[in-house]
Structure formats: C-alpha cells, structure tokens
Amino acid sequence: MPQATPAVVTAPTHVDRDDALGVLFRTHAPGLVRLAYCLLGDRESAEDAVQEACLSLYRNWDSLRDHGASQAYLRAAVLNRSRSGQGQLIRARRMRQRLASVDWPEHSSEHRMIAHEDARRLAAAVQTLPARQQQVVVCRYFLELTEAETASTLDIGIGSVKRHAHRGLARLHERLVDSR
Numbered sequence: 001m002p003q004a005t006p007a008v009v010t011a012p013t014h015v016d017r018d019d020a021l022g023v024l025f026r027t028h029a030p031g032l033v034r035l036a037y038c039l040l041g042d043r044e045s046a047e048d049a050v051q052e053a054c055l056s057l058y059r060n061w062d063s064l065r066d067h068g069a070s071q072a073y074l075r076a077a078v079l080n081r082s083r084s085g086q087g088q089l090i091r092a093r094r095m096r097q098r099l100a101s102v103d104w105p106e107h108s109s110e111h112r113m114i115a116h117e118d119a120r121r122l123a124a125a126v127q128t129l130p131a132r133q134q135q136v137v138v139c140r141y142f143l144e145l146t147e148a149e150t151a152s153t154l155d156i157g158i159g160s161v162k163r164h165a166h167r168g169l170a171r172l173h174e175r176l177v178d179s180r
C-alpha cells in the first residue's frame with residue numbers, strides 16, 4: 001500500500017507579505033522618514049522616499065532570499081532613494097531655506113525652543129557634509145548602526161566607514177563651534 005505524503009500547508013504569500021510589511025511599516029516608518037529627512041532636508045521628499053522603498057519591497061517580496069532581512073533591505077532602499085534624490089533637491093532646499101521662517105507657537109517652552117533650534121542647526125550642518133560623510137554620520141550616530149552594519153548598508157568597507165565618520169564628525173564640530 002503506497003504511503004501518503006504529508007500535505008505541506010503554507011499560508012498564501014500575499015497574506016504573509018501584507019502582514020509582515022504592515023508590521024514593518026508601522027514599526028519602522030517614522031525612523032526611516034527621519035533618516036531620509038536627515039539626508040534630504042525635506043519632509044515631503046523623505047516621506048516619498050520611504051513610501052517608494054516600501055512599495056519596492058512589496059513588489060519584490062517574493063524574490064527576497066531572507067525575509068528576516070527585510071528591515072535592512074528597506075533601510076538600504078531608503079538610503080538609495082535619498083541618495084538619488086539629493087541632487088534634485090539641492091536647489092529647492094536652498095530656496096526653501098531662504099524663504100522659510102520659523103513660527104514658534106506662543107505656548108512653547110524656552111527649553112523646547114532651544115532644543116528645536118539645536119536640532120535644526122545640527123540637521124543643517126549634517127546636510128552640508130559631502131554625501132558619503134553625511135550617509136555614514138546618519139547611519140552611525142542617528143541610526144546607531146555598528147561600523148559593520150553601516151558598511152554593509154552603504155556597500156563600502158569598514159575602513160571607509162571609519163574614515164568618513166571621523167572626517168564628518170570633525171567637520172560638524174568645526175561648523176557647530178564656529179556658528180555659536
């Protein structure tokens with residue numbers, strides 16, 4: 001009598017994909033938007049970069065070798081989209097910076113205002129760094145990635161990560177000390 005092979009029951013891929021991406025988006029989208037904002041300096045462009053990266057992950061879900069690495073894939077996709085969008089946004093960013101004026105709410109505390117101004121100054125200083133230094137500084141100190149994770153995310157060597165981080169921090173120190 002032939003033996004029956006056990007049936008393999010798998011959930012439909014689209015359900016797994018939808019559930020996994022829903023959790024991934026809810027959990028990591030705010031941080032990814034902040035990452036893209038640090039690189040682009042524009043909230044709408046940052047949100048667009050994250051949405052495009054999520055859409056790309058959704059479309060390519062079945063071709064991923066390791067679904068557990070989807071967060072790293074998403075982070076790298078956001079970095080790549082931010083990198084490619086930087087050149088297009090430079091003129092628009094400069095124009096917005098010239099035209100923008102901060103309108104502080106009357107009820108904000110002095111502490112919040114100072115913290116906001118410090119964060120604005122730091123973000124502006126990071127945006128003046130060369131692209132690779134900017135990317136390394138954001139990955140290492142904003143995302144708190146290790147040197148190895150940063151190297152893998154940016155597809156560069158660990159020595160390059162160390163060099164760009166050192167130079168980027170030195171430039172930031174110069175700019176922030178000079179601007180006080």
